[in-house]
Amino acid sequence: MDFAFTEEQNRxxxxxxxxxxxxxxxxxWKPSCDAWIQGYNPEFTKRVAQKRWIGLTWPKEYGGQExxxxxxxxxxxxxxxxxxxxACHWFADRQIGGSILKYGSExxxxxxxxxxxxxEMYVGLGMSETEAGSDLASLRTMAVEDGNDYIINGQKTWxxxxxxxxxxxxxxxxxxxxxxxxxxxxxIIPIDTPGISRIPMIDVTGTEAWNDIFFDNVRxxxxxxxxxxxxxxxxVMEQLAYERSGFERLMGNYALFEALLKFVNETKRNGKALxxxxxxxxxxxxxxxxxxxxxxxxxxxxxxxxxxxxxxxEAAMSKAYATAxxxxxxxxxxxxxxxxxxxxxxxKYAPFExxxxxxxxxxxxxxLQAGTTEIMKNIVATRGLGLPTS
Amino acid sequence: MNLTLSEEQEILKKxxxxxxxxxxxxxxxxxMEQDEKGYSPEMWEEMANLGWIGLAxxxxxxxxxxxxxxxxxxxxEMGRACLPAPFFSTVVLGALPILNAGREEQREQYLPMxxxxxxxxxxxxxxxxxxxxxxxxxxxATPDGDAYVINGSKLFVPYANVADYLLCVTRTSxxxxxxxxxxxxxxxxGVNYTVLKTMAHDKLCEVLFDHVPAAKGNILGxxxxxxxxxxxxxERAGVxxxxxxxxxxxxxxxxxxxxxxxxxxxxxxxxxxxxxxxxCADMATYVEGARLSAYQAAWMLSEGLPCTKEIAVAxxxxxxxxxxxxxxxxxxxxxxxxxxEHDLHFYTTRAKPVEFGYDGxxxxxxxxxxxxxxx
Numbered sequence: 001m002d003f004a005f006t007e008e009q010n011r012x013x014x015x016x017x018x019x020x021x022x023x024x025x026x027x028x029w030k031p032s033c034d035a036w037i038q039g040y041n042p043e044f045t046k047r048v049a050q051k052r053w054i055g056l057t058w059p060k061e062y063g064g065q066e067x068x069x070x071x072x073x074x075x076x077x078x079x080x081x082x083x084x085x086x087a088c089h090w091f092a093d094r095q096i097g098g099s100i101l102k103y104g105s106e107x108x109x110x111x112x113x114x115x116x117x118x119x120e121m122y123v124g125l126g127m128s129e130t131e132a133g134s135d136l137a138s139l140r141t142m143a144v145e146d147g148n149d150y151i152i153n154g155q156k157t158w159x160x161x162x163x164x165x166x167x168x169x170x171x172x173x174x175x176x177x178x179x180x181x182x183x184x185x186x187x188i189i190p191i192d193t194p195g196i197s198r199i200p201m202i203d204v205t206g207t208e209a210w211n212d213i214f215f216d217n218v219r220x221x222x223x224x225x226x227x228x229x230x231x232x233x234x235x236v237m238e239q240l241a242y243e244r245s246g247f248e249r250l251m252g253n254y255a256l257f258e259a260l261l262k263f264v265n266e267t268k269r270n271g272k273a274l275x276x277x278x279x280x281x282x283x284x285x286x287x288x289x290x291x292x293x294x295x296x297x298x299x300x301x302x303x304x305x306x307x308x309x310x311x312x313x314e315a316a317m318s319k320a321y322a323t324a325x326x327x328x329x330x331x332x333x334x335x336x337x338x339x340x341x342x343x344x345x346x347x348k349y350a351p352f353e354x355x356x357x358x359x360x361x362x363x364x365x366x367x368l369q370a371g372t373t374e375i376m377k378n379i380v381a382t383r384g385l386g387l388p389t390s
Numbered sequence: 391m392n393l394t395l396s397e398e399q400e401i402l403k404k405x406x407x408x409x410x411x412x413x414x415x416x417x418x419x420x421x422m423e424q425d426e427k428g429y430s431p432e433m434w435e436e437m438a439n440l441g442w443i444g445l446a447x448x449x450x451x452x453x454x455x456x457x458x459x460x461x462x463x464x465x466x467e468m469g470r471a472c473l474p475a476p477f478f479s480t481v482v483l484g485a486l487p488i489l490n491a492g493r494e495e496q497r498e499q500y501l502p503m504x505x506x507x508x509x510x511x512x513x514x515x516x517x518x519x520x521x522x523x524x525x526x527x528x529x530x531a532t533p534d535g536d537a538y539v540i541n542g543s544k545l546f547v548p549y550a551n552v553a554d555y556l557l558c559v560t561r562t563s564x565x566x567x568x569x570x571x572x573x574x575x576x577x578x579x580g581v582n583y584t585v586l587k588t589m590a591h592d593k594l595c596e597v598l599f600d601h602v603p604a605a606k607g608n609i610l611g612x613x614x615x616x617x618x619x620x621x622x623x624x625e626r627a628g629v630x631x632x633x634x635x636x637x638x639x640x641x642x643x644x645x646x647x648x649x650x651x652x653x654x655x656x657x658x659x660x661x662x663x664x665x666x667x668x669x670c671a672d673m674a675t676y677v678e679g680a681r682l683s684a685y686q687a688a689w690m691l692s693e694g695l696p697c698t699k700e701i702a703v704a705x706x707x708x709x710x711x712x713x714x715x716x717x718x719x720x721x722x723x724x725x726x727x728x729x730x731e732h733d734l735h736f737y738t739t740r741a742k743p744v745e746f747g748y749d750g751x752x753x754x755x756x757x758x759x760x761x762x763x764x765x
Contacts (some may be wrong), residue, residue: 001399001459002392003686004695009391070391265765275764285758289706292699296682300393321675374664380674381667385647388662 039085049119444505484511
């Protein structure tokens with residue numbers, strides 16, 4: 001047993017912090033909540049790529065660093081601590097690259113991985129459909145073989161930041177004659193392929209958070225199918241374990257936590273700092289305990305990945321737990337701020353640029369995206385604890 | 391980073407599990423609840439022969455030279471078995487303070503005796519009007535010629551009924567921190583105990599000290615500077631108790647899952663209902679958090695690293711989730727879980743981690759608040 005990081009890992013964390021603090025000092029961006037999923041900043045992604053921090057765990061022959069997932073979690077933990085705008089490369093780095101590595105052809109690895117690593121390939125996720133949410137396998141978007149191509153027709157939804165993405169990962173049905181889980185395949189498609197159109201969706205915070213994506217007779221060369229035909233659902237179940245597993249599930253609104261701690265130390269009511277109020281102190285201490293436990297759950301996930309396993313159960317457990325923490329954090333911020341918490345970014349008197357209101361509303365989505373809390377607990381119960389499904 | 395047990399620890403864990411599954415049936419636990427001593431001296435001797443009591447003592451004191459972390463692995467198994475024995479009190483509350491703060495001759499005198507199972511210890515710390523901190527210690531040790539005389543009442547002293555020696559935390563100066571720990575022969579005239587009735591029938595005692603003589607040579611550590619070791623003991627004990635409770639929780643989780651798989655209503659196992667599945671998933675998450683936070687603190691203590699925050703995290707988390715785990719376990723077991731026929735009650739009654747009663751949640755939240763930089 002060893003709960004410590006290596007010297008090298010500690011130095012790496014320092015290096016990441018120095019880089020991010022330097023960026024903030026230069027005024028290149030400001031820390032914000034949800035920056036990992038809503039902060040689209042191609043220049044930032046380029047600079048991260050220059051540090052060789054995209055594809056950190058991938059083999060050197062494709063341009064990766066062959067470092068551990070614990071190292072990657074150190075990197076992402078710090079990105080999230082500073083609320084860095086890493087959304088352009090986040091999905092490709094977190095899950096798509098790994099999926100290509102595991103199931104893609106040699107040609108696909110050589111084409112896509114170096115592009116992702118250079119910070120040039122941004123991949124949006126085309127999984128959910130209006131009638132296929134938690135029941136993802138019931139998706140209806142069709143891919144029909146036509147010579148050397150597939151012709152794709154259908155509609156995807158909840159694709160984060162599709163306006164900024166230059167590729168889309170797509171799950172589509174390639175066989176309608178077999179049970180629904182066994183007729184799905186995966187594709188990676190340049191988003192400027194003719195026939196793809198997008199309509200933005202505005203979320204409750206006013207952010208253009210998602211897009212509906214329409215496929216109208218989109219012709220895709222077969223070489224863009226990832227892995228074996230009709231095995232896509234099994235591949236994506238594994239990919240989802242990677243999607244669910246990281247520090248973004250614990251620290252999506254960490255910028256709010258930091259701002260709140262500073263606020264209670266600096267704000268006086270009735271002549272004393274808010275931080276000296278026992279109730280406020282204990283609410284924040286309670287959150288800190290929950291955060292520390294979440295952090296242990298996250299590093300456990302990384303260690304499972306480092307053993308070469310998909311962290312299916314561990315990721316599900318940590319996501320259900322950590323997103324609930326983030327929601328409690330947002331709620332505690334609202335309680336402490338009182339009516340000031342209602343103020344939106346740009347309003348007179350808004351504390352820390354309306355972060356509390358944004359987070360209070362935005363965090364409602366945390367327990368939905370990438371697998372609902374209900375699905376996460378189903379996975380823990382059935383896959384982890386062996387409870388029967390009927 | 392590596393969160394798994396070493397091969398040696400796995401062997402220890404398995405040996406402990408095998409021994410306790412064979413010797414510590416629930417019928418034995420039940421019998422010991424009614425027993426005057428509350429433990430089996432024969433089993434105590436066997437545990438000494440297995441090297442468990444001196445597990446974490448250096449070999450020169452008759453120990454096995456293993457670590458505090460190894461001891462925690464053993465305690466987890468004892469928690470899983472609800473082992474009735476003065477093990478925690480003797481080892482964690484008695485021997486480790488002597489090992490840590492005792493003079494060489496005290497270590498040589500007591501530790502081999504403890505390791506071989508010939509002497510049991512306990513800690514007399516709390517008092518009837520107790521708020522954790524040195525200023526609340528009112529039991530006085532007053533100078534009497536070349537020695538001291540102890541007077542006053544101590545509460546919640548585990549297994550004082552069978553202890554051969556007590557570490558008694560006394561006031562020796564009006565100064566707030568003027569605290570001294572004495573090693574007191576529990577058979578001295580003037581030491582009287584009463585076993586309190588507790589929900590786990592686990593031999594928590596009141597101990598009255600009535601003009602009990604204590605030689606200067608029996609001071610543990612320095613005169614008037616005992617609080618430092620009390621604090622260290624409380625931290626060590628807190629972590630050790632967390633690991634013991636991880637064993638308790640683990641049994642409850644496994645038992646509850648087994649019950650949910652087997653119990654049928656509406657012609658299907660109740661564990662196939664999503665609500666029950668989610669209860670179980672929540673329990674598993676609470677237990678995983680308990681395990682990770684407890685062993686993080688145990689590892690850090692064992693490595694001699696500063697870990698005030700990590701101890702507070704483990705203690706706060708476990709205080710918080712213990713009742714949640716048991717509410718769910720009992721909900722899933724239905725009324726059967728509340729009967730004396732079912733084993734769950736052994737765990738429910740032992741899982742309230744209030745061993746030093748110091749306003750636990752508030753105390754640890756305050757530690758965390760300071761650690762996180764709240765002014």
